[in-house]
Amino acid sequence: MFQWQAHNKDVTGLAYDPRGGLLATTNGTSKFVHLWDPATGRLDRKLDAGAPAHGLAFAPDAPLLAAATDVGVRLWDTARWEPVADLSTPDVFGRPSAVYEVAVG
Numbered sequence: 001m002f003q004w005q006a007h008n009k010d011v012t013g014l015a016y017d018p019r020g021g022l023l024a025t026t027n028g029t030s031k032f033v034h035l036w037d038p039a040t041g042r043l044d045r046k047l048d049a050g051a052p053a054h055g056l057a058f059a060p061d062a063p064l065l066a067a068a069t070d071v072g073v074r075l076w077d078t079a080r081w082e083p084v085a086d087l088s089t090p091d092v093f094g095r096p097s098a099v100y101e102v103a104v105g
Contacts, residue, residue, distance in 0.1 A: 050071065055099070063078040064078060
């Protein structure tokens, strides 16, 4: 069992890759999603969510990772670790709406 300091603040989002290779975390104030090797506790990479990220979810049957952010949802292709979509719904004033939780089916 590993215990490590994932962020300099609390972890607010956590998702485990169903293929078993990565653990994703975020702290709710940083725009970065941290990807960890759960076997070693080492940081594998950081993804730019474009805005503070809150919730995280890996797709169970597709190579996708979703992050709920202050301006919507960002999706990455986990095979190439490239963003594939930014989803948002404007509020009544036309501003992007914050999303705090995300699930992928």
